[in-house]
Amino acid sequence: MLQSIIWSDGVLQLLNQTLLPAKVEYISCRDWQTVAEAIRRLEVRGAPAIGAAAAFGLVLGARELITDKEKFWTGLTEIAAALRKTRPTAVNLFWAIDRMLLVASRYDQGTDPAIVVAALEDEAKAIAAEDKEVNKKISLYGAQLFTRDEYAVLTHCNAGALATVAFGTALGVIRQAWSEGKIKRVFVDETRPLLQGARLTAWELAQENIPVTLITDNMAGWVMKKGMVQAVLVGADRIARNGDVANKIGTYSVAVLAKEHGIPFFVAAPVSTFDFTIASGADIPIEERSADEVSSFGGIRVAPDGIDIFNPAFDVTPNEYITAIITEYGVLRPPYDQAIADLANSEKIKIRR
Numbered sequence: 082m083l084q085s086i087i088w089s090d091g092v093l094q095l096l097n098q099t100l101l102p103a104k105v106e107y108i109s110c111r112d113w114q115t116v117a118e119a120i121r122r123l124e125v126r127g128a129p130a131i132g133a134a135a136a137f138g139l140v141l142g143a144r145e146l147i148t149d150k151e152k153f154w155t156g157l158t159e160i161a162a163a164l165r166k167t168r169p170t171a172v173n174l175f176w177a178i179d180r181m182l183l184v185a186s187r188y189d190q191g192t193d194p195a196i197v198v199a200a201l202e203d204e205a206k207a208i209a210a211e212d213k214e215v216n217k218k219i220s221l222y223g224a225q226l227f228t229r230d231e232y233a234v235l236t237h238c239n240a241g242a243l244a245t246v247a248f249g250t251a252l253g254v255i256r257q258a259w260s261e262g263k264i265k266r267v268f269v270d271e272t273r274p275l276l277q278g279a280r281l282t283a284w285e286l287a288q289e290n291i292p293v294t295l296i297t298d299n300m301a302g303w304v305m306k307k308g309m310v311q312a313v314l315v316g317a318d319r320i321a322r323n324g325d326v327a328n329k330i331g332t333y334s335v336a337v338l339a340k341e342h343g344i345p346f347f348v349a350a351p352v353s354t355f356d357f358t359i360a361s362g363a364d365i366p367i368e369e370r371s372a373d374e375v376s377s378f379g380g381i382r383v384a385p386d387g388i389d390i391f392n393p394a395f396d397v398t399p400n401e402y403i404t405a406i407i408t409e410y411g412v413l414r415p416p417y418d419q420a421i422a423d424l425a426n427s428e429k430i431k432i433r434r
């Protein structure tokens with residue numbers, strides 16, 4: 082399984098996801114600006130992967146400041162602020178930066194910056210290592226939801242190994258359930274406009290010989306109507322206290338279709354994707370991206386010049402469409418405000434956060 086993020090000899094290697102599946106090429110990040118640009122351009126993407134990349138970005142930035150004791154602390158704060166501005170929706174980005182700054186804040190300002198940088202590097206490595214473990218747990222809990230044999234499932238966007246440090250969330254569950262013989266086929270929405278489904282999810286699954294059928298986004302309803310899928314599994318970018326879920330644009334439409342057809346709709350996400358500070362999905366900032374992503378396809382313009390374009394990168398699925406949320410601590414069921422409050426107050430989580 083290819084890794085989207087590799088930290089080796091003080092250099093961050095990011096698998097350039099904009100080139101997949103045509104080319105497997107890594108970007109060598111030696112400074113934080115290259116990491117920030119990679120996040121902005123979706124060369125690294127997916128909520129947990131963005132968080133881990135930003136954590137290493139902060140290490141690279143801190144390292145540049147190592148010889149300047151005067152500027153170290155203000156510089157660190159400025160780099161953190163710049164990394165926060167790269168993408169607004171996936172809360173894992175902010176969670177990872179907060180976690181890194183918390184580590185730095187344990188040292189007083191007179192400390193040798195080299196000591197702080199070493200602690201930051203350890204923390205970034207811990208964030209990456211934990212993501213692997215967390216995804217394994219999510220996969221095992223999620224696979225238990227598939228009680229009948231021979232399911233076909235549908236997924237949207239890419240919540241796989243590419244979107245995380247390893248295994249994936251929704252795709253981790255699919256991989257695990259497949260290995261247990263519970264899933265026979267995965268329908269993958271192509272996921273316009275940037276085709277994360279076609280380019281990334283279909284590619285990941287095909288590499289492991291998991292049977293995959295690619296469809297365009299507007300085919301999902303018909304596939305459900307024909308009884309071709311028995312469950313939907315997606316990842317998440319931010320989950321509010323009431324269980325509303327922000328994920329890739331188009332997820333909401335799939336959830337509404339699933340409910341109409343009586344098909345369970347599962348979300349798989351780590352605790353780092355929960356935003357315990359917001360009451361509902363109405364408070365989730367939704368990224369809007371360039372009009373070019375919609376007006377062209379494969380680099381060829383497909384819309385008339387000068388046309389108005391709306392390009393939100395995410396949408397919010399209201400909690401009433403969600404059958405269950407799979408986390409590393411188990412499966413949450415409605416009513417979500419209670420289940421998420423219990424999760425937020427649990428001792429295990431307090432220790433980790």
Ligand code: MRU
Pocket residue numbers: 123126127128129171237238239240241244245249250251277315316317318328329330394
């Ligand atoms: O714009 P992207 O490709 O970063 O959007 C990614 C998604 O919406 C994923 O489904 C989500 O981050 C979950 S990844 C485990």
